[in-house]
Amino acid sequence: MNAPTHFPVSGLARPDATLDDKYTLPQGEAFMSGVQALVRLPMLQQQRDLAAGKRTAGFISGYRGSPLGGYDQMLWQAQSSLKQHDIVFQPGVNEELAATAVWGSQQLAFAPQQQQRFDGVFGIWYGKGPGVDRSVDVFKHANMAGTSPWGGVIAVAGDDHIAKSSTAAHQSDHILKACGMPVFFPASVQEILDFGIHAYAMSRFAGVWTGMKTIQEVVESSATVQIDPNRVHTRLPHYAMPPGGVHIRWPDTALEQEARLLQHKLYAALAYIRANQLNHTVISGAQDRFGIIASGKAYNDMRQALLDLGLDEATCQRIGVRVHKVGVVWPLEATLTREFAVGLDEILVVEEKRQMIEYQLKEELYNWREDVRPTVLGKFDEVPGDCSGGEWSLCDPAGHQLLRAHADLNPALIARAIARRLSQLGVPADVQARMDAHLTILDAQERAQQAITLKADRVPWFCSGCPHNTSTRVPEGSRAMAGIGCHYMTLWMDRATCGFTQMGGEGVPWVGQAPFTDEPHIFTNLGDGTYFHSGLLAIRQSIAAGVNITYKILYNDAVAMTGGQRVGERPEGHSVLQIAASVIAEGASKLVVVSDDPDKYQGAALPPGTEVFHRDRLDEVQQQLRATRGTTVLIYDQTCATEKRRRRKRGLLEDPAKRIVINEAVCEGCGDCSVQSNCLSVEPLETEFGRKRQINQSSCNKDYSCLKGFCPSFVTVEGGRLRQPGSSSQLPALDSLPALPLPQLPPLAPGQVWGTVVAGVGGTGVITIGQILGMAAHLEGKGIVTQDAAGLAQKGGATWSHVLIGATQDDIQTTRVSLAAADLVLGCDPLVTLHAETTSRLRHDRSRVALNSSAPPTAAFVHNRDWQNPAQQCASVLAGLLDAGHLASFDAEAMARELLGDTIYVNPMVLGFAWQKGWIPLSEAALLRAMELNGVQVDKNQQAFVWGRNAAHDAARVQQLLKPAQVITLHRPPSLQQLLERRVQFLTDYQDAAYARQYQQLVQRVAEAEAALPAVNGKPPTRLAQAVAHNLFKLMAYKDEYEVARLFSNGDFEKKIAAMFEGDYTLRYHLAPPSLGSAQDQADARKRSYGPGMLRVFRLLAKLKKLRGSMLDPFGRHPERVTERALITEYRQLVEQLLTRLTPENHALLVEIAQVPDSIRGYGHVKARNLAAARTRWQQLLAELDGGDTPAAPLSRAA
Secondary structure, X not given: OOOOOOOOOOOOOXXXXXXXXXXXXXXXXXXXXXXXXXXXXXXXXXXXXXXOOOOEEEEEEEOOOOOOOOHHHHHHHOHHHHHHOOEEEOOOOOHHHHHHHHHHHHHHHHOOHHHOOOOEEEEEEEEEHHHHHHOHHHHHHXXXXXXXXXXXXXXXXXXXXXXXXXXXXXXXXXXXXXXXXXXXXXXXXXXXXXXXXXXXXXXXXXXXXXXXXXXHHHHOEEEEEEEOOOOOOOOOOOOOOXXXXXXXXXXXXXXXXXXXXXXXXXXXXXXXXXXXXXXXXXXXXXOOOEEXXXXXXXXXXXXXXXXXXXXXXXXXXXXXXXXXXXXXXXXXXXXXXXXXXXXXXXXXXXXXXXXXHHHHXXXXXXXXXXXXXXXXXXXXXXXXXXXXXXXXXXXXXXXXXXXXXXXXXXXXXXHHHHHHHHHHHOOOHHHHHHHHHHHHHHHHHHHHHHHOOOOOOOOOOOOOOXXXXXXXXXXXXXXXXXXXXXXXXXXXXXXXXXXXXXXOOOOOHHHHHHHHOOOOOEEEEEEHHHHHHHHHHHHHHHHHHOOXXXXXXXXXXXXXXXXXXOOOOOOOOOOHHHHHHHHHHHOOOEEEEEEOOHHHHOOOOOOOOOEEEEXXXXXXXXXXXXXXXXXXXXXXXXXXXXXXXXXXXXXXXXXXXXXXXXXXXXXXXOOHHHHXXXXXXXXXXXXXXXXXXXXXXOXXXXXXXXXXOOOOOEEEEEEEEEOOOOOOOOOOOHHHOOOOOOOOOOOOOOOOEEEEEEXXXXXXOHHHHHHHHHXXXXXXXXXXXXXXXXXXHHOOOEEEEEEEEEOOHHHOOOOOOOOOOOOEEEEOOHHHHOOHHHHOOOOOOOOEEEEEOOOOOOOHHHHOOOOOOOHHHHHHHHXXXXXXXXXXXXXXXXXXXXXXXXXXXXXXXXXXXXHHOOOOOOOHHHHHHHHHHHOOOHHHHHXXXXXXXXXXXXXXXHHHHHOHHHHHOOOXXXXXXXXXXXXXXXXXXXXXXXXXXXXXXXXXXXXXXXHOOOOEOOEOOOHHHHHHHXXXXXXXXXXXXXXXXXXXXXXXXXXXXXXXXXXXXXXXEEEOOHHHOOOOOHHHOOXXXXXXXXXXXXXXXXXXXXXXXXOOOOOOOOHHHHHHHHHHHHHHHHHHHHHOOOOOOXXXXXXXXXXXXXXXXXXXXXXXXXXXXXXXXXXXXXXXXXXXXXXXXXXXXXX
């Protein structure tokens, strides 16, 4: 079953393109992301210096964080290329110390000349917005001190304008301005390279540190860029430098540095901006009257907004619209700005977040004569007739908001603002009509959004098998605080966790609370990466304050949130032993280590008095710690589950030959396994006897915490391996299928951009699909921009990739598909496809949706056993948003699982499906070549693509090939008679025919009584009889020792295991029968593991079922069994009494009363807890039946 992996590439514009081009191509065009451009930038700078006759080196240091979370990994991957250019990468312990190290690279000028090996060292500092805040002290000192003549520094700030992967929205412009650092704001991947060259040149010329503001929409976008060391021509202006110049020196005083910065260096930087036209007008005409000024992403969105309004360059020139692009947002060069403003009546400043350009522009134009000075608008609209001073003169200017300062902007918001101002100024009728037409589309799209009432969110969650599923629990009566890292997600889980701090402040808020509360103690979570970054100082503060707090250091052996980097910024990491020694040296009053493998600490050099416990004793250990005065520390040692999976795939970690399987016949569907494990790989399984549980073998990371669920249905399969799909002779080989017709691909007209949104679940390859589309477009020589959403969303949350394809690169203005502008949505997950982020891009007559109709359960299922999958509802709502024929769906999840053995191949299957529909303007050769270049599971991904094509061409044939029976079988709810027949047979096997007849007779009596009621839709009602059939059966077929034994030994489960596994394997059964413990201690009982010999015991027990309930029953006197038998009698009495009160008016209420036993699920203490809740519910319903009065005594007892 092999997909075609050999295909012609001669027709591709760039057949020789590779993924390595971004770092190794000397000159030409390469496809790369903004982060990868930051890797290539220092190489280009070193090449330029070498061509100028200077031998320079580079130094890079910083700290990871979205949107720069993967920068350090890419630098490590490019080590060989960086080394060739004498570039050293040394990640910082934290951002502040990294900045200090970069400052040191400029201080080489202090060293004796004869000891210096290079003419200069240029530096790059990087960090996300909060890291900028942390580094301000260094930035101010280093910027005032200056740079070396052949050095120079760029501080790359990663801003998260919408707090997508951050605890707060962030804007670094104002911070960098306060440090006196000029701020570049690139609008594209190409500009990251180009502005980077200018930033170095400015830094060297003016002696300043330069800032480069990056945001996700730019730095995490990918595009085809021009690579050429000589592409950028830098012009050094004529500027009178002060005596001694502007560069770093020693000795040097603080006031001399300040004077040099404020009197010379910043003006030299302005001269550089002016000489190199870094801010420039891009559209102008002879009679301009309305100006628009913007930078970075806002500039892209503004250009797209103009096009959406029908205002192309020619139209703008005709109606008098002038557009100015700002490359350096601070300081705003005044000469260029005034040249732009000359002759204008009004200027609209388009920028995200708080005003940066707007206030500078107003200041620079303030002293112009009133008759030539234009009105400047930005965040707020003009108040008619009010010339008293703009928004600052108003008590509440919010009512006049034009372009919001919070969150972000998009082309739709900007289009409305531009249209509003142009309409007030007056434009020709044809232009007004075009603007009105686009606003009508936006209005219709907003109405469509408001009409969507189905809520189907995917909340980010811990990965399957994540250590945090266990480590973040706290004892009953305690609470915890969160911090930075994956464990931040406890804030929306059932972990009694509230409040959080900035990175490195974990637990310290308690220092300010403890003196004023009677609460004696609190827990706080602290990630191992944060501990190494700055968290040790927080522990020191708590110790110094003498507060009672327990720090839980979550040692995952990886910085999981940003990609699994090693803790400690070095290959060997930072060990538990090192952390233990440090916290004891700081003065922690008690230290314990908890691990999933405590045996590895035998003989370890832990500090004296340190105890080591298995993770199963976590609750007990935490109770001891909260009773201990002072600052205590618990190190929870368990490797990140995702990192384990990575290491196992690479052969760096043993992959245990042990998997968990649930016997769904034994499973009660109580959900205790989900509660105990908090794991997404425990999924619902719908059966004829109700909802049960199953383990998703594809996503399971072998943590085994679900075994703690108090249920005997769990079996571990040790040895052997999962059967590979396709080994069955019934499954066809791809090359045996008829050749598929080639679809008619959509043409790309000049200036047209094909917008595609890939919508799916984080961690399943959504971004990979975007990159495959991007590389395929690059191979074909088309214009391409992709924009990916990484970060927190990758933890099982909603994830998107935006892909924009044009005939040329210049056709593409922005990095995201605009509102109501998607041509195609690849709906890899129906819930994410219905998310507002996706549906806002849809336009009923333009957009097509290729939809996977199945959806894995969301995190809501973990603690809501009755959660209903809204996948089908999502498909129905989507169909209502689109014209006929614009939605095509298929069950990609089932196909991927059955054909390829893993649902990870859903996304390439959806890609192939959409391509066969003719909805992707790229050739099959380019797409398959892009998959080959991606280099991950190439054959399987290409097979998935071809299977998707087959599903699009002939879905019925594919279904017939997979499961012929599915084509003709209609899945309808079983009739009452069918329910009875199946359950009578089951109860006969359970006990005997007489036992089954008792069941059958009562259900038939209910059916007869119910038949006397008025017909519903021409048929006698059966809801009450069906409810009794389900629930009486549930009670009568209670799963005691005999029944569990029968369900394991009747052969069905053995057949299931044989169908799933091959090779030599053994089974182990995980049991905690009530006969091994009292009712009181079952809640604390631990299950025991029994080997394959247990099957013989099961067979023997199954034969003894006739003893059930008799005087000879050795298990029958256990309180749990007594209660189960009593429940049957009580329920039968209840049903008999309900029949005497049955009327058409109370029929629905009686059905609800009869259904209550369905909630009595589980074993032992779990079942007892559910029974107590059921009795309460029964009392409520019976009181309602009696009109609010207390029900009669017999009825009460029956309940």
